[in-house]
Amino acid sequence: MEINDGDLKQGILGLVVTLVEVIRDALRHQAVRRMETGSLTDVEIERLGKALLELDNAIELIKDEMGIAEAVKSVRDGLDKVVDDLIADMVSPPRALAGAREGALE
Amino acid sequence: MSGSGCGRYMYCVVKLTGEEGTLGRIGLDGNEVYPLLSNGLAALVHNCGAEPYGSEDDSVLRRWVVSHQQVVEAAQSQFGVVLPMRFNTIVRDTDERAADINVRRWLASEGDALRRKLEKLSGHDEYGVQVFWDPRVIASAMRGSHPELARLEAEIRSCTQGTAYMYRQRLDRLLRQEVEKAAQSRFTDFHRTIKRCVSDLRVERTRNGTGGRMLMNVSCLVPSHGIEPLSHELEKIDGMDGFETRLTGPWPPYSFATD
Numbered sequence: 001m002e003i004n005d006g007d008l009k010q011g012i013l014g015l016v017v018t019l020v021e022v023i024r025d026a027l028r029h030q031a032v033r034r035m036e037t038g039s040l041t042d043v044e045i046e047r048l049g050k051a052l053l054e055l056d057n058a059i060e061l062i063k064d065e066m067g068i069a070e071a072v073k074s075v076r077d078g079l080d081k082v083v084d085d086l087i088a089d090m091v092s093p094p095r096a097l098a099g100a101r102e103g104a105l106e
Numbered sequence: 107m108s109g110s111g112c113g114r115y116m117y118c119v120v121k122l123t124g125e126e127g128t129l130g131r132i133g134l135d136g137n138e139v140y141p142l143l144s145n146g147l148a149a150l151v152h153n154c155g156a157e158p159y160g161s162e163d164d165s166v167l168r169r170w171v172v173s174h175q176q177v178v179e180a181a182q183s184q185f186g187v188v189l190p191m192r193f194n195t196i197v198r199d200t201d202e203r204a205a206d207i208n209v210r211r212w213l214a215s216e217g218d219a220l221r222r223k224l225e226k227l228s229g230h231d232e233y234g235v236q237v238f239w240d241p242r243v244i245a246s247a248m249r250g251s252h253p254e255l256a257r258l259e260a261e262i263r264s265c266t267q268g269t270a271y272m273y274r275q276r277l278d279r280l281l282r283q284e285v286e287k288a289a290q291s292r293f294t295d296f297h298r299t300i301k302r303c304v305s306d307l308r309v310e311r312t313r314n315g316t317g318g319r320m321l322m323n324v325s326c327l328v329p330s331h332g333i334e335p336l337s338h339e340l341e342k343i344d345g346m347d348g349f350e351t352r353l354t355g356p357w358p359p360y361s362f363a364t365d
Contacts, residue, residue: 028275031272031275032272032275032276032279035272035276036276042269045268045269045272046266046267046268046269047268048268048272049267049268049269049270049271049272050267050268050271051268052271052272053267053268053271084314088311088312
């Protein structure tokens with residue numbers, strides 16, 4: 001297995017930033033929920049909103065500077081696909097011939 | 107194919123009495139397809155090993171599946187009604203004679219159920235119906251009409267930066283929820299409408315990728331030459347903003363061969 005030093009670094013950075021984005025999403029979700037349930041004052045809403053906005057901007061800046069926007073997107077798309085497939089398999093198990101029929105159409 | 111034992115690769119079941127004439131070398135890898143009879147029914151088979159057909163190479167798998175489909179279609183034109191088996195359905199035993207007996211015995215014991223199914227499928231074709239939707243079209247239609255969405259949009263324009271951010275998140279969440287609800291109710295409507303035009307219907311797994319997001323994917327059992335009511339309803343759905351349908355078929359009734 002050949003590992004390029006540069007690629008490895010990019011890969012790790014991509015994973016790290018993906019993780020940061022996932023945590024950011026969770027924070028954002030929590031903040032909005034608290035606003036919706038009325039447990040935040042107007043001042044708190046403004047302050048939280050500003051903090052999250054700055055976090056978003058910082059993340060975008062890092063992705064830009066490191067050139068890892070694509071890498072992050074592909075990790076996230078991959079994660080989404082894993083979850084989608086898992087759920088779909090639980091809901092209805094795959095069928096070989098149905099899949100082949102779809103395949104014949106492409 | 108290695109491994110001990112013999113197999114009978116099953117293509118489909120048809121009604122047949124009398125002759126056990128061969129269908130020729132039309133099976134997988136050019137194997138000869140012939141009927142094994144019992145009790146007025148026949149299973150169309152070819153002789154294979156005990157192991158299922160497997161390959162790392164997708165193009166090989168695809169070729170086998172296509173062969174399977176071609177045999178089933180040939181059987182359908184020859185016999186009228188078929189009960190298709192899925193790819194890689196193999197009945198096996200320790201030797202040739204035992205494998206034959208297993209198939210015939212299965213036809214005999216399942217005879218009534220098989221005949222009932224053949225009766226149900228007789229005079230029908232299977233069609234595939236897929237409905238695609240563009241969530242953005244639905245979303246923009248909603249922005250105007252939904253009161254809280256309109257209110258949020260107005261507030262976002264006039265408030266301070268941090269608050270605008272939070273309201274925008276709320277708007278996005280709400281919009282996503284409402285669009286999902288709309289999709290659900292459309293699904294229910296379409297399902298009801300389509301069900302009225304067909305003899306039977308199976309909801310299948312949706313798959314994404316080709317041309318927009320798939321809202322529904324159903325297999326329909328349609329009376330032969332009776333596709334008009336269904337295609338009429340699909341035209342109506344196509345006329346709706348943000349929706350698109352795809353009708354495929356006719357196919358042999360794979361989706362309705364089992365319960």
